[in-house]
Amino acid sequence: MARIRTIKPEFFTSEDIVSISPLARLLYIATWCEADKEGRLAWKPRTLKMRYLPSDNCNVDDLCAELTSSGLVVLYGDGLAHIPGFAKHQHVNPRESKSVLPEPTTHVDRKPSHIPRDIRDDIMARDEGRCVRCGSDDHPQLDHILPQSCGGPHVVENLRVLCRSCNAGRPVSGKGLDDDLAKDGLSLKNLRVKFGVDASNLDLHAQVGREGKGREGNSDASRQDGFEEFWEAYPSKKAKPAALKAFKTAKINGNLPLVLAHIGVMASSEGWTKNGGQFVPMPATYLNQRRWEDDAAPNPVSERKWI
Ligand SMILES: [Zn+2]
Structure with a gap:
């Protein structure tokens, strides 16, 4: 549609x-x-x-x-x-597909998760692999300006490079965090507004602790939640058992909304619609190659004029 x-x-x-x-x-x-x-x-x-x-x-x-x-x-x-x-x-056509993305006010990350590779590469390139605070290149790390435990998203505007010691010393909550943000001319309140984080939803510090903990140990190879959603959204229905295996291996977990959004964009792209969808990758191939981490294909410039 x-x-x-x-x-x-x-x-x-x-x-x-x-x-x-x-x-x-x-x-x-x-x-x-x-x-x-x-x-x-x-x-x-x-x-x-x-x-x-x-x-x-x-x-x-x-x-x-x-x-x-x-x-x-x-x-x-x-x-x-x-x-x-x-x-x-907007007056949206009622037949348009329903949203597969979570509601903004209710969606809160419950644990730190993977930063997409293309975003990671962008930040490292932008900050030239050096700490934006002290200029050191000692163990450069990606830092969430608004910490993940406060609902800070994995987006370019919320990420930067810090060296190990600057990152390790950052408070992740309360007045300590506000004072830390003030060093960069920022405030917790303004960042929450900017990223649409509702403070009343967030009391996660006790659950996730210092940002970065809990990245390991949460994987569950047998987890397949979301596979049926993926399968329903994906335009090719070939080799379901192989797709299920690839889905488990890919450990998509919290990235499912991004995967579904990418499929939504690609499903109407020229590459995936030409010749009756002949060039849609096999579902298992899509998953094994983590194709959702690619940028969506560009639209070709049309020779038709608007008026
Ligand atoms: Zn530093």
């Missing part, structure tokens, strides 16, 4: 819209097309760049920062985003 989105004349004169750059306005419109019927999407700036601004010479991270800092897009959960004004402005 193709997505159709509505744009109203007052969009162009709304105060929050005119205060962002023209390309950020265009990217904002693009997020409506990327979002599902509830206004939720996987937040992948590079994919947005390739799909919606394919030939523009621009820094997509800066454009994304305009959208998030203005509150037009709110980040949440594990690399997800939602568009607060979506339901108010």
Whole structure:
């Protein structure tokens, strides 16, 4: 089901819209097309760049920062985003597929989880592999500015490189955290607003302790929760037993929403729809190669004009 989105004349004169750059306005419109019927999407700036601004010479991270800092897009959960004004402005076709992404207000990570490799690589490259606080390159580590235990998401805007000693010394809760954030001109309150984290949902410090603990020891090779959801969403239904085996091996767990979102994007892409879906990878291949960690394929630039 193709997505159709509505744009109203007052969009162009709304105060929050005119205060962002023209390309950020265009990217904002693009997020409506990327979002599902509830206004939720996987937040992948590079994919947005390739799909919606394919030939523009621009820094997509800066454009994304305009959208998030203005509150037009709110980040949440594990690399997800939602568009607060979506339901108010859009009249979505009732036949459009229902959202497979969790509700923003109820979705809270219960334990630290894996940072997608492409995001990890982006951060290391951006910060040149050095601690952004002291410049040391001693054991550079990815740090969540708003800690995961406070609901801080795995998104570019919330990640940075710190050296081992700067990272180890960071408080993860309470006044200590607020004082620590103040060193960078930030505050817990503002970060919670920025990332759409509802403080009333969060009292996780006792459960997860210091960020980083609990990364090991939680895997369960027999876990297959979510496989049926994957199978239903995936456009090719070949070799289900092999797919189940690959699903277990891939240990998708908390990444299931991202996987489903990626499948949703790819299912309507040219690559997966041409020749009757002949080029959709086998489900087991998709899982074994962790294809959801790739950027979605770019849309080709159309030669047809808008008017
Ligand atoms: Zn340091």
